[in-house]
Amino acid sequence: MGLRFASARAVGAVSTWGLKHVFHRPAANFPGKIGLYADPRLIEHLAPRLQKGSVCVVGTNGKTTVTNLLADVLERAGERVVCNRTGANLDSGVATALLHGGRADWGVFECDELWLAKILPFLKSDYVVLLNLFRDQLDRVGEIDRIQESIANTLGASPSTVLVYNADDPLCAAIAVRAAQLPGRESTPSIAFGVNEDMGLPQNTVADAQMCQQCSTMLEYAYRQYGQLGAYVCPNCGFARPALDFAVEQVELGSEGLSFSVRGRDAGVAGVASASGVPGADRQVSAPFKGAYMVYNLAAVSAASVLLGCPGEALQGAIDAFDPQNGRLQTFTLSGRRILLNLAKNPTGFNQNLKIVAQDPNPKIVAFFVNDKEGDGRDVSWLWDVDFEELADQGQLAVFAGGIRANDVQVRLKYAGISSDVVADTDELLARIAALPADVNAYFIANYTALPVVKAVLDARVEGEAGGAPTSGAATSAAASAELRLPWTPPASADEPPLVIAHLFPDLLNLYGDGGNVKVLERRARDRGIPVEVRRVEHGQHTNLAEADLVFLGGGPDREQRLASAELMSLRDDLHVFVEDDGVLLAICGGFQILGREWLLGDEVVEGLGLVNMTTERASGGSGNRLIGNIALRSPLASAPVVGYENHAGRTHLADGVEAFGDVVSSGGHGNNDTDKSDGVRYKNVVGTYLHGPLLPKNPQVADELLRRALARRAQRTGTLAPQLTALDDAAEQAANDWVVRRLNVS
Incomplete structure (x- = not known):
């Protein structure tokens, strides 16, 4: 320890005082950050303050709730606890909590999945509680494989740490398998929790893991809860829920709430819980929370509370009293209206929130606030993996889009059949809904950096009402324009052959909300009265491409792309005939790469479909050397700039004479490679591109050009006339396009 440790403690104390008393800001991160500069082993040097031990809570969703609840349970059991309750989950946040906490019995710390590697080796926690792994912030984190590898290797650096994991998640179960094989962990148990029955929940469109983590075969499920969670088994190698x-x-x-029982396999639970003195591992749990995801959160808290020696009374008492006031499932009453505020930061989180909204059978107000700051992830393509279509079955709604990326939210809602209005901030939203009856409940759903801003306004309004003060931004003339609307109803289709769109392997290739391109094409055709048939060709299925007018091909994670590529190669001859016969093909990211003679499959360069004369190679520096960010192109397929987001490690090179989809006109974009300043490819009616987000929602001119060509193909195929495309109201799409153009300073 010595001088560096003493210096770290001193600068931590001084910075804490300054932040709280001079700048009036929370001191959740900064004291620990500068403390770690002074003493990089600060966490290790502070860990002995925790006399009984510590717990790290990791996972994509639910970390803050589980961490706070577990700390509450321990305190009700009479233990002294240090906890980073505000969700400051980097090493600086853990160090700050330790600096502020003094001596205690237990430490309970929320940890970011990738930052666990900078915390656990120093803390040497007794337990790591692994909640789930879902796709989140692909621009910052990358594919889930990277997170799995990091967590497993980190457990290897703390060999006596017991892993307590959600066994219903095959991604978590794979980490348990991998960790058990690491040197020094042979005698360290892993503790599995899960839901041992089918909750009978409707399924969402996209799941983050459908393939075996051991042999890359498609998993089979006895039942699925949500996402990839459920009772799974691999029919090939036997990998299954333990x-x-x-x-x-x-x-x-x-x-009004939920309830369940938790049954311990035995009182000892692999020899761990028996040492705690707890007479049994069974628990009865009831809670005033909504949502199936809270079942898993509470199951994790229940399991951990047994392992930490807490009685069932402490668990239930903590749940009954739980009111974190941090914006997670927090209820406000404002001017007689009930407002539920909650966090959602990825497709799974949003989908679970939509199920909470669906439990209210009455007309309702729903607002979504989405930012794209560093803490949120810059890429908002995940919005197209959220099943907003579920709102279309909810009857009368008043729906609003807010936050930095409000325009993207509005476009996504439009193509889900939901009319929405953009609001500048929470004050405007409250003014707009003030004219609606007070018995219409409101649901405000915000992502990570948007949540505190929304919460601060609601807190201030509630405090103002309690003090009898007039609330700023009360009902204005704008409020009268807010109204409850019914979802969009498609116009009647003409009596003619449908336009056939073949979506190839959407169960495997949908990494960046790629399926949104198909939604846009379908909606823009139906808005014009053109009948459409979308054929989802999933793994193991076949389709006759001669009957298709437009083929869509997305990208996927390496494991999924490997499986899809085998089927695509078997379709190579059919695809060649389709393309040469003027079929329309749109391919994104990995789907774009495989069009060429050679492309990247994981770290291998392999043979492609050969539809276009181009090749793709790995960049120097490997997969970590990625081209990432918002991008704008000039393309002959549109008069407006074509905007999107790129995130790829491959470097694609077009052969001489092969035309690009467009030229990069934004200073922040790359395109196919590091030097050409062009993106994608055009060949006959083929369009390939690295632009996702997805591509078509913010670029309606490109969508209509593809439709125009597909309708010409349909006319040729069926002997009918190709209709003229009537103009549509693209105000929302254009606003989203303009926003990106302004951010990129494109003239």
Whole structure:
């Protein structure tokens, strides 16, 4: 320890005082950050303050809730606890909590998945509680494989740490398998919890893991809860959900709350819980929370509380009293209206929030606030993996889009059949809804950096009402324009052959919201009364491409692309005939790469479909050397700039005479490679590009050009006339396009 440790403590104390008393800001990160500069081993030197040990909580969703609840349970059991309750989950946040906490019995720390590697080797925690792994911030984090590798290797650096994991998630179970094989962990148990029955939940369109983590075969499910969570087995190698040490049963989900029982496999639970003095591992849990995801959060808290020696009374008491006031499932009453505020920062989180909204059968107000700051991830393509279409079944709604990327949210809602209005901020939103009846409940859903801003306004309004002060931004003339609307109803289709869109392998190739391109094409045709048939050709299925007018091909993670590529190569001859017969083909990212003679499959350069004379190679520096960011092109397919987002490690090179999809006109974009300043490819009616987001929602001119060509193909195929495309109202799409153009300073 010595001088560096003493210096770290001193600068931590001084910075804490300054932040709180001079700048009036929370001191959740900065004291620990500068403390770690002074002493890089600060966490290790502070860890002995925790006399009984510590717990790290990791996972994509639910970390803050589980961390706070577990800390509450320990305190109700009479233990002294240090906890980073505000969700400051980097090493600086953990160090700050330790600096502020003094001596305690236990430490309970929320940890970012990738930053666990900078925390656990120093903290040497007794337990790591792994909640789930979902796709999140692909521009910052990359594919989930990277997170899995990081967590498993970190457990290897703390060999006595017990992993407590959600066994219903095959991504978490794979980490447990990998960790058990690491040197020094042979005698360290892993503790599995999960839901041991089918909760009967409707499924969402996109799941983050459908393939075996051991042999890359498609998993089979006895039942699925949501996302990839459920009872799975690989029919090839036998990888399956392990036996549950803590099994959730008798689940009841209602509009007012939930309940379930937790059954421990035995009182010892692999020899760990027996040392705690707890007479048994069984628990009965009830909670006033909504959402199936809270079943998993509470199951994790229940399992950990047993392992930490806490009685069932402490668990239930903590749940009954839980009111974190941090914007997660927080209820406000404002001018007689009930407003539920919650966090959602990825497709799974948003989908679970939509299910909470669906439990309210009455007319309702729903607002989505989405930012794209560093803490959120700059890429908002994940919005197209959220099943906003579920709102279209909810009857009368008043829907609003806010946050930095409000225009993108509005476009996504439009193509889900939901009319929405953009609001500048929470004050404007409250003014707009003030004219609606007070008994219409409101649901405000915000992502990571948007949540505190929304919460601060609601807190101030509630405090103002309680003090009798007039609330700023009360009902204005704008409020009268807010109205409850019914979802969009497609116009009647003409009596003619449908336009056939073949979406190839959407169950494997949908990494960046790629399926949104198909939604846009379908909606823009139906808005013109053109009948459309979308054929989802999933893994193992076949289709006759001669009957298709437009083929869409997306990109996917390496494991999924490998499986899809085998089927695509078997379709090579059919695809060649389709393309040469003027079929329209749109290919994004990995789907774009495979069009060439050679392309990247994982770290290998392999043979492609050969539809276009181009090749793709790995960049120097490997997969970490990625081209990432917003981008704008000039393309002959549109008069307006074509905007999107790129995130790829491959470097694609077009042969001489092969035309690019467009030239990069933004200073921040790259395109196919590091030097050409062009993106994608055009050949006959083929368009390939690295632009996702997806491509078509913010670029309606490109969408219509593809439709025009597909309708010409349909006319040739069926002997009918190709209709003229009537103009549509593209104000929302243009606003989203303009926003990116302004950000990139494109003239």
